[in-house]
Amino acid sequence: MNLTKKEIIALLSDKQNEQELFNRADDVRRKNVGDEVHLRGLIEFSNFCRNNCLYCGIRRDNKKVCRYRLSEEELIKTARQGAEMGFKTIVMQSGEDMYFSVERLCRIISAVKNFDVAVTLSIGERNYDEYKAFREAGADRYLMRIETTDKELYHRLDPQMSWQRRYECLLMIKELGYELGSGIMVGLPGQTLESIANDLLFLQNLEIDMAGIGPFIPHPDTPLAGENGGSLSLALRTMAVMRIMLPDINIPATTAMESLHPNGRIMALQAGANVIMPNITEEEYRSLYALYPGKAGADGTPANSRSRLAQKIINLGRTIGTGYGSRIKKSLVDK
Ligand code: SAM
Numbered sequence: 096m097n098l099t100k101k102e103i104i105a106l107l108s109d110k111q112n113e114q115e116l117f118n119r120a121d122d123v124r125r126k127n128v129g130d131e132v133h134l135r136g137l138i139e140f141s142n143f144c145r146n147n148c149l150y151c152g153i154r155r156d157n158k159k160v161c162r163y164r165l166s167e168e169e170l171i172k173t174a175r176q177g178a179e180m181g182f183k184t185i186v187m188q189s190g191e192d193m194y195f196s197v198e199r200l201c202r203i204i205s206a207v208k209n210f211d212v213a214v215t216l217s218i219g220e221r222n223y224d225e226y227k228a229f230r231e232a233g234a235d236r237y238l239m240r241i242e243t244t245d246k247e248l249y250h251r252l253d254p255q256m257s258w259q260r261r262y263e264c265l266l267m268i269k270e271l272g273y274e275l276g277s278g279i280m281v282g283l284p285g286q287t288l289e290s291i292a293n294d295l296l297f298l299q300n301l302e303i304d305m306a307g308i309g310p311f312i313p314h315p316d317t318p319l320a321g322e323n324g325g326s327l328s329l330a331l332r333t334m335a336v337m338r339i340m341l342p343d344i345n346i347p348a349t350t351a352m353e354s355l356h357p358n359g360r361i362m363a364l365q366a367g368a369n370v371i372m373p374n375i376t377e378e379e380y381r382s383l384y385a386l387y388p389g390k391a392g393a394d395g396t397p398a399n400s401r402s403r404l405a406q407k408i409i410n411l412g413r414t415i416g417t418g419y420g421s422r423i424k425k426s427l428v429d430k
């Protein structure tokens with residue numbers, strides 16, 4: 096559905112009537128993507144990063160981080176265990192770690208594809224040939240948040256990075272036929288509601304297949320330690336408006352939402368979300384991928400966290416998706 100910028104800002108600022116907005120988004124979700132909740136197994140395979148984003152706990156200059164990377168074998172083994180647990184999508188996420196060369200990643204992707212899963216990459220900015228090689232090796236989807244469309248804010252928070260370059264990466268990924276996921280952080284220092292409205296319009300124009308929207312949570316070992324974080328309520332409102340604007344896309348209930356409230360992801364599932372990405376990384380590494388403090392799912396075994404979540408989903412009257420959970424474009428179904 097098309098909303099004007101003014102309408103979006105009105106919805107984002109109306110905290111008092113947010114339950115109505117959540118109900119409306121929940122209704123749009125049910126009519127367009129149904130009651131299935133797709134679970135994606137998330138492997139955080141390296142916390143090395145060449146970038147220095149001011150908000151991020153694994154930024155290059157954070158010397159307090161104990162860096163790790165999974166070996167090729169460990170990564171493939173973790174993906175296999177995920178598939179055995181029933182995940183039909185494996186999401187491989189990392190900092191921008193160039194140790195994972197195109198050859199190495201292509202070997203890993205091909206191996207993981209043998210487990211009858213969809214593969215999602217979330218490894219940041221690469222060049223066209225690399226994106227193409229990953230796609231040819233079998234990668235199905237790519238997640239890369241634009242973070243914010245306020246270029247001034249972006250360049251302040253992501254020094255040495257270029258907003259234009261990130262945008263061009265998103266276009267390349269789309270052109271190569273990946274399902275494209277993007278998104279933003281809500282509550283960044285200096286971000287306005289108008290800026291968030293611009294972000295939502297940008298994501299709608301880009302015709303993304305997946306939108307990851309989460310609150311910014313300040314990390315104590317970053318330059319933004321003393322800043323206020325985003326609220327769960329505004330993040331949920333932003334996500335709900337996104338659902339209304341792009342009715343048939345996949346929208347995850349994000350980990351950052353759960354980190355602000357023990358039931359944050361369940362609240363998100365009732366306000367437009369239809370995907371959850373439980374962390375299946377081995378326990379010894381999970382706490383080291385600390386993008387922000389209190390990151391949900393940093394303890395407990397993958398099998399435990401999956402069954403805990405599945406129970407909560409069933410209690411909501413929803414079902415667990417059994418397919419790959421790709422985006423099914425409504426316009427195609429209606430034809
Ligand atoms: N390197 C890849 C990339 O650039 O897309 C993937 C990893 S990156 C750490 C994943 C996401 O974490 C970012 O897109 C950002 O939105 C989120 N993130 C990082 N620091 C955060 C914070 N302090 N609060 C909330 N989300 C954060």
